Amino acid sequence: MPDIKNAAAAAPVKKVPFAVSEAYKNIRTNLVSILARQGNKVIAVSSPNASEGKSTTAINTAISLSQLNKKVILIDADAHRPSLHSKLRLDNKNGLMDVINGITDIDSTVKKYNTYLDILTVGNIPQNPTEVFDSVGFDGFLTAAKEKYDYVIIDTPPVNLLSDASVISQKCDGLVLVVRAGITTHSMLKRSLSALKMLDINIIGIILNGTGNTSKRYYKDYYKAYK
Numbered sequence: 001m002p003d004i005k006n007a008a009a010a011a012p013v014k015k016v017p018f019a020v021s022e023a024y025k026n027i028r029t030n031l032v033s034i035l036a037r038q039g040n041k042v043i044a045v046s047s048p049n050a051s052e053g054k055s056t057t058a059i060n061t062a063i064s065l066s067q068l069n070k071k072v073i074l075i076d077a078d079a080h081r082p083s084l085h086s087k088l089r090l091d092n093k094n095g096l097m098d099v100i101n102g103i104t105d106i107d108s109t110v111k112k113y114n115t116y117l118d119i120l121t122v123g124n125i126p127q128n129p130t131e132v133f134d135s136v137g138f139d140g141f142l143t144a145a146k147e148k149y150d151y152v153i154i155d156t157p158p159v160n161l162l163s164d165a166s167v168i169s170q171k172c173d174g175l176v177l178v179v180r181a182g183i184t185t186h187s188m189l190k191r192s193l194s195a196l197k198m199l200d201i202n203i204i205g206i207i208l209n210g211t212g213n214t215s216k217r218y219y220k221d222y223y224k225a226y227k
Contacts, residue, residue, distance in 0.1 A: 020060075027207065028064040031176070034204055035151075040173030042142060042152040043204065048160045048192040052180040053209040055083045058155040061176075066117035070150040073110065075120045077168055078157045079129035082122035088113070095123020100137040106144060118149075133167045142171055159192040166199055174204040181211045 035041060045058040055078070062074035075096055076084035085092035090111050098104045099120070110118035126132055145152045154172060156165040169175045175196065179189055189206075196203055 024060045024064045027061060028068070030205065031061070032065070032068070035173075038173065038202075040202075041146060041150060042154070042172045042174075044154045044156050044165070044169040044172040044175040045178065046156045046165050046169065046175060046192075047158050047178045047180075048184055048188040049158045050081065050161065052158075052178055052184055054158070054178040055087065055155050057176075057178045057207055057209065058153055059084065059087060062117055062151075062153045063113070065151050065153070066114055069116055071116055071118075071148070072151045072153065073118045073120060073145055073149045074113075075145075075152065075154045076122040077133070077154050077164070079122055079125045079132075079164065080157055080162055082125070084119060084155060085121040088119060090119060090121055092121045092123065095121035096141075097125055097129070097132060098123040100132055100135070100141050101126070102137065106141075106148065130162075130164050130167060133164055133171075139171065159195060160188060166195065166201070169196065169201045170199055174202040176204050176207060178207045178209055180209045183210070 031043070035043070045054050045061065047054040055076075058074060062072050066072045074084065076082050077096060079097065082092070084090070085095075088111075094104050094109050099106055099109055103124075106120070109123070110120050113119050132138060142152070154168060156168045159165045159177070177189075177192065177196075193203070
């Protein structure tokens with residue numbers, strides 16, 4: 001994946017360079033194929049640590065999926081460091097936490113990005129977000145989201161930093177892990193993969209971000225770490 005951290009954060013898929021847009025279309029093609037084979041639709045997007053591009057990847061993947069005229073919801077579940085509302089310049093008065101806690105409902109809380117894509121920001125964060133994600137309220141929310149949307153994309157906290165990521169991912173159909181060339185070390189990747197596999201979380205794939213012109217070397221190195 002070309003380096004898109006700054007460009008995509010300011011202006012997602014439809015305004016980023018052609019190479020970046022094409023890269024996300026390739027991700028979309030692979031993701032749609034995998035999900036169709038497995039019969040899945042709820043996907044967590046995470047990373048081993050912070051600043052590896054997971055939120056930007058979640059945004060652009062959701063936008064790309066919506067361009068297939070499929071109903072998509074993108075959810076900010078990173079309660080410790082939420083960013084979707086700031087990246088997309090959205091109001092965060094109410095959001096995911098408020099829906100889970102029964103303060104409001106999905107329809108009146110989502111923000112419309114385009115005809116097919118809805119955004120659900122994190123909303124008012126409680127003191128115990130991990131317990132909220134491990135509740136029947138979150139289970140009920142996911143059930144409702146699956147009934148309303150073709151794809152549910154959830155931006156989670158980093159795997160190695162917070163237990164929320166594992167709690168959320170166990171309730172999803174699969175997880176996409178985003179790593180960043182020059183930032184994510186082999187030990188970071190191995191640690192996160194080990195934690196996810198121990199919980200039997202379905203790892204759909206790994207997206208290598210920020211490779212520039214050194215992609216072959218990094219792909220080879222990270223493949224060794226994955227093995």
